[in-house]
Each structure stands twice: as structure tokens, then as C-alpha cells.
Amino acid sequence: MSSPTVAILVRTKDRPRFLSRALENIAQQTFTDYTVCVINDGGDEQATRAIIEASPLGLQGSDAQGSGRVQLLTTAGGNMEAASNAGLAATTSEYVGIHDDDDLWAPEFLERTVAALEESGALMCTTRIVERYERENADGEFEVYEERIFHDGLPGMGLQFLFRTNRAVPIGILYRRSLHELVGFYDESLPVVGDWEFNMRAASVADILLVDEPLAYWSLRPDAEGSEANSVKRQADHARFDSMVRARAIREDLQAGAQPGAYLYQAHLAADLERRVIDGHDLTRDSLDILRSIESRLERIEARQQAIESRQQSIEERLRVLKHLRAPGRALRSFAQRSLNQRSQARRGAEAGSTGEKGA
Known part of the structure; x- marks a missing residue:
């Protein structure tokens, strides 16, 4: 019986919801010539076995038909x-893919990556990877609240990019098993960043092919706790072992006869750049302080202007009231003046008539 084309390695430890989801995800692959090995890395073996048996793939040797596709392997754990x-x-197998329990593939992942490796002859390929941010909702289910492409716009996965930081995570990678004959196996002295260190060794012997499609989903849970979390301690471990890998590479180069001058100059450039960045931050902070002061003054000026406008409106309103009050007074004075004039005319007329009668 020939070996399957792809061996899928699923690393897990006491995360039943994620393992169940991962096995269902693998079962949806359009490419089906694969075998699955679940590595229970120090977790509850019986619980892991039950999840595999209940999955669409089934456990090897668990039924009379031998239809199970998943091999269960339990290790001591911790690495x-x-x-x-x-x-x-x-x-x-000919090809190897690592599908950690909490990550996901698009249904066409294996179909596209196997075809890419077979057509190109490349040793390793990676797809575009989607950072998939999820959190637990009120029903206890994990829901996605943000997705974005990991290192969007990256033209490839060469050493020039890997030297700076890891540009691909295991869920996006498929590679030939024969690659291990050239560069060795995973470095068990590294509890984290081992995939990055292995990717650099792979890139040192051949180009890593980029399949320019978003076919892999790297799940991140910043708000989760316990075994389901991406912990702060883990981030600190990444920084520490990242530094260790770099120091080891420099040490090996120096022991092989390299001179420290290039490293010293690079360190000088890095320190100079750091100083410039800090100076830029200081300048930005000072500029922001000035802008905040100007903004505060403008707010006070605006408040005073609004107070003046309010007073002006109040004065104008009072003037309108006084104007209305004066109008009836003028009418009364005019009426009184006309009445007085009429009475004066009447008296003069009466007096004139009386004088005429006396003369007759």
C-alpha cells in the first residue's frame, strides 16, 4: 500500500473545542489523499481519543472496517x-503540513499547495495567511470580529524578509518531507519560534514559493484566558527565544572565522536609528503639547466670543421690547395733542361768536 501524499500533523493539548473544529475543517478539504496524526502533547489522552472517534475522520483501528483516518500519538508534552x-x-508521506488545533484551512488549501509544489518542484510553499481574531460570545461559541492579511503586500518569503521576523506561521505552509534531509528536523531546544528558525533553514537552501491566495487562517484570541489564550507570557517567550536564535547564529558565524566588524557596525546603525526614533518621538510629544495649549486657548476665546454674542442678543431683545413700549406712548401723546387743539379751536370759535352778538 502506497503512502498518502500528505501527512497532516495536528498538535493539541486539552483544547477539545478547537481539536473538534480542526478535524471537521480537515474533513472539508477538496484534496483527500492525506493521513492525519494528532499529537496529544501531554493532555488527556482519553478525552482526545473520544473527540477523534466522534469526528468525521474517525480514529484508525477504532472500527472493524478500518475506515478511521486519524492516528493518535501521545507525547510527554511541553514542547x-x-x-x-x-x-x-x-x-x-511526500508532503507535510502542520495544522495546529485552533487554526483553519480554506477547503482548497491542500489542493492548491500540492499542485503548486508538484508543478514548480519547490521544496516549500506558503499561502497568504489571514489573521483571524475571535472571542467567546454569550453562548460559549467563538465568533470572528476581525480579519486581516498577515504581512499584507509581502512579495515573497525570502531570507531578507525572514531575517527581520517570521513571515509565515505553520498553518499556511506545506513542504516536502525530503527538506528534512537537507536542513534537519525541528529544533527541540526552542519551546517557541521553532517554526521561524526552521523556515530560515529552509530558505537558506531554496526559495520558498508563495501561493498568492488567502487559504489559511491563523486564529488569535487576545481576550481569552487559560489554555485557549494567546498569553502575554508566550509573547515574552517569543521575544526571548527570538533573541537567542539571532545570538546563536552570530556566534556560529564568528566561530567559523567571521570578523565582528560587520556586526558592530550594524549594531551602531541600529543604535543610531533607535536614537533618531526616540528624538522623533520627543519632538512629536513636544509638538502635541504645543498644539494642545493652542487648542485650549482657542477654546477659551471661542467661549468668550459665545458669551459676547449671547449678551449682544440679550441687548437687542431688550431694545426691541422698548421700541414696542414706546409706540403706544407716542400714539397717546398725538391723540391728546389733537384733542387739545380741537378744544382750543372750539373755544376760540365760541368766543368769536359771543363778541359778534354783543356788537349787534
């Missing part, structure tokens, strides 16, 4: 790279 190496030793 992801050791788990990967154990899974490699327990399987045979």
Missing part, C-alpha cells in the same frame, strides 16, 4: 517542536 518531530517519525 511543540518535539511534538512535530514525533509526528514526522510516526508518519510517511
